[in-house]
Amino acid sequence: AQRLVRTLCPHCREKCEPDAEAWKQLVRPWTAQTPAHMWRATGCLECRDTGYLGRQGIYEIMPLTETLKRLVSEDCHISALRLQAMKEGMRTLRLSGAQKVG
Numbered sequence: 001a002q003r004l005v006r007t008l009c010p011h012c013r014e015k016c017e018p019d020a021e022a023w024k025q026l027v028r029p030w031t032a033q034t035p036a037h038m039w040r041a042t043g044c045l046e047c048r049d050t051g052y053l054g055r056q057g058i059y060e061i062m063p064l065t066e067t068l069k070r071l072v073s074e075d076c077h078i079s080a081l082r083l084q085a086m087k088e089g090m091r092t093l094r095l096s097g098a099q100k101v102g
Contacts (some may be wrong), residue, residue: 001059002040003058007056008040011046011047012044013040015038015039019095038101059096060092060093060096063089068081
């Protein structure tokens with residue numbers, strides 16, 4: 001899966017303290033360490049007071065390993081397949097986006 005997301009304007013973005021509870025909601029049901037700082041949109045002439053300038057892709061890629069091929073051929077449940085893929089290094093679309101926040 002892939003999505004395009006807006007990127008913060010590098011000319012006017014402001015550093016802010018991360019909200020630990022909001023971070024937990026963003027990455028749930030998984031856990032990821034809260035970043036030391038985050039950025040927020042403010043707006044300037046460069047971005048026409050929107051706070052955003054450009055777009056960036058976020059991706060969910062699942063390399064098909066031998067273990068995953070076996071699970072697919074065994075007609076396993078999708079949640080078991082996703083869990084195994086995460087164990088083998090797949091990042092979900094949600095986590096990929098969260099990684100770009102910090």
